[in-house]
Amino acid sequence: MKKKYFGLELPMLLIISVIIIFATQMGILSQDLAGGFALMLVIGIIFYEIGERIPIWNKYIGGGILMAFLGTAVLVYFNLIPEDYVALIDSVNSKPMNFLNLFIIMLITGSILGLNRDLMLKSFAGYLPTILGGVIGAAILGILGGLIFGVSPANTVLKYVLPIMGGGNGAGAVPLSQIYERVTGDAASNYYGFAISILTIANIFAIIAGAILNNIGNSKPNLTGDKSTLLRDASEIISDEDEADTVKISIIDYCGAILLALTFYQLGKIFSDLVWDKIVPSVPIHTFAWMILFVAIANGTGIIPASLRRAAKDVQKFFTKNMILVIMVGVGADTSLAELFAAITLGNVVMALLIVVGAIFGSAIIGRMVGFYPIDAAVTAGLCMANRGGSGDLAVLGAADRMGLISYAQLSSRLGGGIILVIGSILFGLLM
Incomplete structure (x- = not known):
């Protein structure tokens, strides 16, 4: 052959x-x-x-x-x-066609609708502490690295930890720089230029770390699950065979699944831009965070027919196996190696690496305490906080062979990134 x-x-x-x-x-x-x-x-x-x-x-x-x-x-x-x-x-x-958004929409819908309902509810409940564990671990090792290279703990947290753990560029480094300008009076560009450079270094470390964690999981299977769920006791929660795994579908079901996914995204955008933004404009919640919530509700209530759930899972698999290359080429074209080289100093590289390692261990330890597999918790709540947002999530999950965990990765980038913005608002006022 x-x-x-x-x-x-x-x-x-x-x-x-x-x-x-x-x-x-x-x-x-x-x-x-x-x-x-x-x-x-x-x-x-x-x-x-x-x-x-x-x-x-x-x-x-x-x-x-x-x-x-x-x-x-x-x-x-x-x-x-x-x-x-x-x-x-x-x-x-990205813009104006934004295939990256379409990719994430399909992965979120398929991954959540493919989860057992009880499993989904229990795993989401323990995820926030796992994210916070990653942030704390990143801050601890980052500060230790800063002390080695003569960077004060305050500057380490504000200029290294926050941008790396902030949910990427558009949802992290950009709004953090705006908060910096509002609080300090200094130009946002002065903060942003360094923030995006150190974030790019950390993003590469996060991708490499994803591949390393995947290899560790392959050699030590007790540290990881099936690459689509976080919970160690998943087999005990799932008692019945999922109908979506056995139902027969036709080619036309895929169209319905795609439209369903696109509609969930638009529903999230309605709540993000039209409802929540009018109620609490100072605390924005990303469209993808709302979308995850609505897909989870739909899955939990059982209103989505088994045929559409199966079709959504198949669409997710198609995008994961084939269209990820389109995303990686797009991310590569948007990465400035000149800016990356300018930011590469021994201190910056070591501190970025320590922050990524801290995120891994912090999320793995807390994740295990709340019932998660440590490797899967480290990949999603740790590495998917310490990267460049949506595109970084896909690169990390691709390297870690865990695209089925995209919904958790997006919670890290969107919900976790929002938490970092709140922390940044407080710390800029206290430490600058």
């Missing part, structure tokens, strides 16, 4: 790649969703297959997922992708 690469035999993959790369270099590749997807998939598949075949890298560093991310960043850094098509990749992944 011939080897296939994402369904393509090697000659066909090479022909397709030559056509797309030639059109790109000649400037005639269509600058729309079709052209953007074609270019991103070709880049993603090539780097993925390379990364999966490099010894050590493929098992311990991040494999094809990380290679797709870093490889694209290198292409952009050396101007090997024409500027117009770098902009096209960015527009597909």
Whole structure:
């Protein structure tokens, strides 16, 4: 049987790649969703297959997922992708097309609707303490690192821990810089420039750590579950076979599942922008946090037919296995290696690493105390706090082979990120 690469035999993959790369270099590749997807998939598949075949890298560093991310960043850094098509990749992944949002919407809906109801309710209940455990662990090791390199505990927390654990760029570093400007009177850009650089360093460590934790889990299965649930006693909670796992569905059910997922997102946006923002404008709650709540309610009440739940799980699997490469290429194109290199000093690298390690141990310890598998708690409540938000979540979960935990990862980025903003509002006033 011939080897296939994402369904393509090697000659066909090479022909397709030559056509797309030639059109790109000649400037005639269509600058729309079709052209953007074609270019991103070709880049993603090539780097993925390379990364999966490099010894050590493929098992311990991040494999094809990380290679797709870093490889694209290198292409952009050396101007090997024409500027117009770098902009096209960015527009597909984020605004205005925002495929990243669509990806997360499909994963959230499928992962939550695929959970046993009792299992879902019990695991969500213990998740907030696990997030806080990660934040505390990050602060403790971060402060220790700061003392080694002559950085005061206050500056360590404000300039290192908060931006790294803040839920990414748009939901973390940007609003933190605005809070900084409002409290101190100094320009927000002075805080943001360093914050996003240190966050980028931590994001790479978080992705690598996800791959390492996955390998630890593979060698010590008692530390991890089935990669889609956090609870150690899940088998005791689930007593009956889930109907969604056995029901027969048709191709048309997938359309209904996709529309259902999109509607949950719009419902979350209504509550985020129209309802909650009018009631408590000073404490914003992200659309994805509301969406997770509504999907969980729908699953808990049993109002979603088994056929749609099964279809939603299948759609999630399709996006997880195939479209993750589009996301990784988009994230790589948006990563400035020049800014990253400028921020790389021994002190910054070691402190960022210690903060990520602290997040791992803090969330793993508290997670185990509340009944979670420590590795899965560390990946979601720890590493998915210490990365670049939604895109960082997907990179970490991809490297850790735990895309089924996306709903928990999004709670970390959205709910956890909101907690960091509240903490930042208080600490900027007290410590600056």
